[in-house]
Amino acid sequence: MSHSETIETTPIYGIMAEFTNPYDLVTAAEKAKAAGYYRMDAYSPYPIEDLEEPLDLHDNRISLFVLLAGICGATFGFGFLSWVNTVSYPLNIAGRPLISAPMFIPITFECTILAAGLTSAIGMLLLNGLPMPYHPVFNVPRFARASQDGFFLCIESVDPKFDRRETALFLESLGAEEVSEVAN
Amino acid sequence: MIADNPYTLSPAAVNDLRKHQSTALIVGIVGMLAMVVGFFLTEHGQFMRSYLVGFMFWTGTAMGCLALMMIQYMSGGAWGMMIRRSLEAGSRTIPLMMLLVIPILAGVTVLYPWAFPGADHLKAVHDKRLYLNVPFFVARAILFFGVWCLLMFLLNRWSLEQDRTGDINLARKLEKLSGPGIVIYAFTMTFAVTDWVMSLDPTWFSTVYGLLLCVGQCLSALATIVAVLILMADKPPLAGLITKRHLHDLGKLMLALTMLWAYLSFSQLILIWSGNLPEEISYYINRLNGGWEWVGGILLAFHFGFPFLLLLSQALKKNPKTLRIIACYIIVIRIVDVFWLVEPNFNKAHFQLHWLDLAAPIGIGGLWFSYFFYQLRQRPILPVNAPDLEKALNHGRHH
Numbered sequence: 185m186s187h188s189e190t191i192e193t194t195p196i197y198g199i200m201a202e203f204t205n206p207y208d209l210v211t212a213a214e215k216a217k218a219a220g221y222y223r224m225d226a227y228s229p230y231p232i233e234d235l236e237e238p239l240d241l242h243d244n245r246i247s248l249f250v251l252l253a254g255i256c257g258a259t260f261g262f263g264f265l266s267w268v269n270t271v272s273y274p275l276n277i278a279g280r281p282l283i284s285a286p287m288f289i290p291i292t293f294e295c296t297i298l299a300a301g302l303t304s305a306i307g308m309l310l311l312n313g314l315p316m317p318y319h320p321v322f323n324v325p326r327f328a329r330a331s332q333d334g335f336f337l338c339i340e341s342v343d344p345k346f347d348r349r350e351t352a353l354f355l356e357s358l359g360a361e362e363v364s365e366v367a368n
Numbered sequence: 369m370i371a372d373n374p375y376t377l378s379p380a381a382v383n384d385l386r387k388h389q390s391t392a393l394i395v396g397i398v399g400m401l402a403m404v405v406g407f408f409l410t411e412h413g414q415f416m417r418s419y420l421v422g423f424m425f426w427t428g429t430a431m432g433c434l435a436l437m438m439i440q441y442m443s444g445g446a447w448g449m450m451i452r453r454s455l456e457a458g459s460r461t462i463p464l465m466m467l468l469v470i471p472i473l474a475g476v477t478v479l480y481p482w483a484f485p486g487a488d489h490l491k492a493v494h495d496k497r498l499y500l501n502v503p504f505f506v507a508r509a510i511l512f513f514g515v516w517c518l519l520m521f522l523l524n525r526w527s528l529e530q531d532r533t534g535d536i537n538l539a540r541k542l543e544k545l546s547g548p549g550i551v552i553y554a555f556t557m558t559f560a561v562t563d564w565v566m567s568l569d570p571t572w573f574s575t576v577y578g579l580l581l582c583v584g585q586c587l588s589a590l591a592t593i594v595a596v597l598i599l600m601a602d603k604p605p606l607a608g609l610i611t612k613r614h615l616h617d618l619g620k621l622m623l624a625l626t627m628l629w630a631y632l633s634f635s636q637l638i639l640i641w642s643g644n645l646p647e648e649i650s651y652y653i654n655r656l657n658g659g660w661e662w663v664g665g666i667l668l669a670f671h672f673g674f675p676f677l678l679l680l681s682q683a684l685k686k687n688p689k690t691l692r693i694i695a696c697y698i699i700v701i702r703i704v705d706v707f708w709l710v711e712p713n714f715n716k717a718h719f720q721l722h723w724l725d726l727a728a729p730i731g732i733g734g735l736w737f738s739y740f741f742y743q744l745r746q747r748p749i750l751p752v753n754a755p756d757l758e759k760a761l762n763h764g765r766h767h
Binding site for chain 2: 278280284286287289290
């Protein structure tokens with residue numbers, strides 16, 4: 185790669201490497217971690233579980249939110265039915281108790297799933313900072329392939345170990361198909 | 369046994385299995401002696417019921433092994449490749465259970481109300497006489513075991529042949545038999561549990577019953593096999609071969625079966641509860657009164673709630689120690705479930721736990737495990753020529 189002096193001085197978002205398959209991407213991420221980089225992200229057409237370790241993706245807050253929402257949904261469902269059947273509109277149905285627990289379960293279950301499902305979808309979007317109208321990685325033309333068949337690793341310039349030339353060479357040494365700078 | 373097979377059990381592993389085998393045998397013999405004493409000390413009806421609890425649980429475990437094995441031939445999956453040989457050993461205990469069915473066939477007239485002398489005055493029994501009579505009952509039991517033994521025999525034989533010859537057609541044959549085999553299992557087992565357990569109350573019926581017990585059997589089998597697999601996991605040849613991903617998958621499958629059991633149990637309850645018909649509701653009236661409601665509550669909380677919450681955790685599923693504890697725990701709670709299916713039909717007034725209800729599952733379990741460990745050490749622990757073995761071994765290793 186050759187860079188003119190003017191480009192060298194403009195700040196960039198990071199340096200991105202493209203890989204042709206998920207295995208190379210995981211290996212590259214692991215090596216980058218071993219080399220001391222930690223401000224980086226990977227982009228692939230589908231989720232790759234093995235990236236969890238090298239990228240330190242240990243943000244599990246969503247599970248807690250979903251659990252809490254599920255408990256709230258269940259409590260609401262069962263509570264609402266109990267209130268309807270005992271206070272609001274008590275009905276004697278073939279002599280069964282007013283709180284006819286087995287009959288409440290399907291609706292309680294549905295409320296649990298509804299609350300938990302919505303929370304997981306909305307929570308995922310919010311925690312990911314979505315919707316996001318602009319992100320620098322899209323400045324790389326080939327990045328469109330991240331949703332088709334490209335596997336990308338981007339080391340960000342905020343990483344303390346980041347060096348425009350060194351990092352680019354490092355990524356090239358990992359067997360990347362193409363290494364490009366990501367404009368801010 | 370093939371000497372150059374890398375998955376032949378190491379002498380240390382065989383030694384371990386031998387030790388487990390004799391421990392289990394001692395437990396089995398002590399349990400059997402206790403049952404012989406119980407036979408003379410207690411009323412024969414109670415003895416037969418306790419025996420039925422033990423028999424049903426361990427037959428279920430053996431049959432669950434057969435069913436899981438056929439399911440895995442159909443579905444594939446790394447989880448099943450690691451436990452296939454254990455499942456095969458489990459299925460080879462079916463002949464033992466065939467031997468142990470004899471006391472039940474001999475005691476039909478003591479155990480089953482429809483076979484009691486003078487039962488004919490019950491209209492339901494009278495009308496079902498064409499099906500519910502002792503000779504036909506015995507003939508059916510023999511037929512069921514015959515079919516199961518045949519399935520077990522063919523699947524085990526072809527799998528061993530695959531080890532020896534590596535013939536690629538054998539994998540096709542195994543799959544081709546497993547498809548119909550699962551259907552045959554579901555049908556014969558539905559009829560078998562209708563005979564052996566549901567007919568304890570000849571006036572009652574439930575259409576989900578067969579499937580409910582089949583799922584329970586698969587869960588018992590899976591828990592047993594997982595516990596045994598982890599027991600062997602630190603000795604060669606299995607040491608280092610079982611990855612966290614395998615354990616994770618097995619744990620997930622246990623979670624799925626736990627949920628399916630709860631789903632089917634609840635389906636039965638809600639249908640009968642909303643119908644509230646006299647001929648159906650008796651089942652739950654027996655089981656939700658006189659102290660039995662506590663057993664039901666225990667099953668709800670500890671057969672579903674507790675293992676469900678435990679198995680949600682990824683860390684607990686990936687850790688062999690915790691997964692083994694959960695598996696052992698599931699085995700115990702499964703026995704409580706079988707107890708709940710059998711006993712409340714008789715002790716209608718109030719809850720009663722006879723010491724034979726403990727002795728029978730433990731005694732038969734000892735014999736079962738002893739024979740199981742004996743079978744387990746007869747073959748290499750992994751099917752060396754199975755087409756997907758390589759892939760299964762690399763499950764959870766991405767390089």
